[in-house]
Amino acid sequence: MKKYILFDLDGTIIDPKEGITKSVAYALNKFEIKVDNLNELCKFIGPPLKDSFIEYYNFSEDEAEKAIKYYREYFADRGIYENKLYKGFEDILISLKENNKVLIVATSKPTIFATKILENFNLSKYFTFVSGSNFDGSRVRKSEVIQYALExxxxxxxxxxxxxxDRKHDIYGAKEVGLDSIGVLYGYGDYEELYNSGANYIVNSVEELRALIMDI
Structure with missing residues (x-):
């Protein structure tokens, strides 16, 4: 039986679409890049921001660092509150705590942002620890975040x-450290992404996730 349950944050506990896409659009606008359809920016949900700016907009390292600073200008004041808790997710946390599971958040989002989001939804009481990245760009890879939580x-x-x-980065990070993983399809990754990255289990909904965790 699994005793320690590590959760990604964005796309797993909360739907961060509005806050993240608006923050990215704000940052891109500083480089005179206009994005009218925010859905185009959903690909930024999950992976480290720096990697995404470089991959999707061919930014240099320096440009990506500047973009992250602009992103945080918007996110710290507004974007951090523009998200939604997935329906029924708190019920999962309650059930797990009642069964003496140790719950930990493992996210590439800066720890201070992740903590504030959990507090905003009154979820901090369920988690023993929040492992996130640092503002200086260190401990941003998911494997590093997971390893830190374990240590x-x-x-x-x-x-x-x-x-x-919900994304391949979560699954790859777990594999690098030597953990089993569960991919969730209600977030921002599809079945092919999660299957090809080697998820041990894949579930379609919050309800399926709850049933599976209690059974493994």
């Missing part, structure tokens, strides 16, 4: 741990 919480038996996320 701080002194978790030795990896067979007792599972990582849950």
């Amino acid at each position: 701080i919480n002194n978790i030795k038996d990896l067979s007792e741990v599972v990582m849950i996320g």
Whole structure:
């Protein structure tokens, strides 16, 4: 049975579409790049921001760093509150805590932002620890975030741990560290992405996720 449950944040616990896409659009506008359809920016949800600016807009390292600063200008004041909790997700957390599971958030989002989002939804009480990235760009890879969470919480038996996320970065990060993983399809990754990245389990909905966690 799994004792330690690691959750990605964006696309797994919350739907961050509005806040992230508006923040990205704000940053791109600083480079005179106009994006009228925010749906085009959903690809930024999940991966590290720097990688996405470089991959999708051919930014240099320096340009990507500047873009992240612009992104945070908007996100810190407004975007951080422009998200929604997935329906029924708090019920999962309640059930897991009642069954003595240890819940941890493992996200590439800066820890301070992740913590504020959880507090905004009154979810902090369910989590033992929040492992995120640093503002200086360190500990941004998902494997690094996961490893940090394991070290701080002194978790030795990896067979007792599972990582849950909606994108390939979550699955690859879990594999690099040696964890089982669950891919969720209600977020921003599709079946092909999660299957090809090697997810041990794939679920369609919050309800399926709840049933699976209680069974493994």
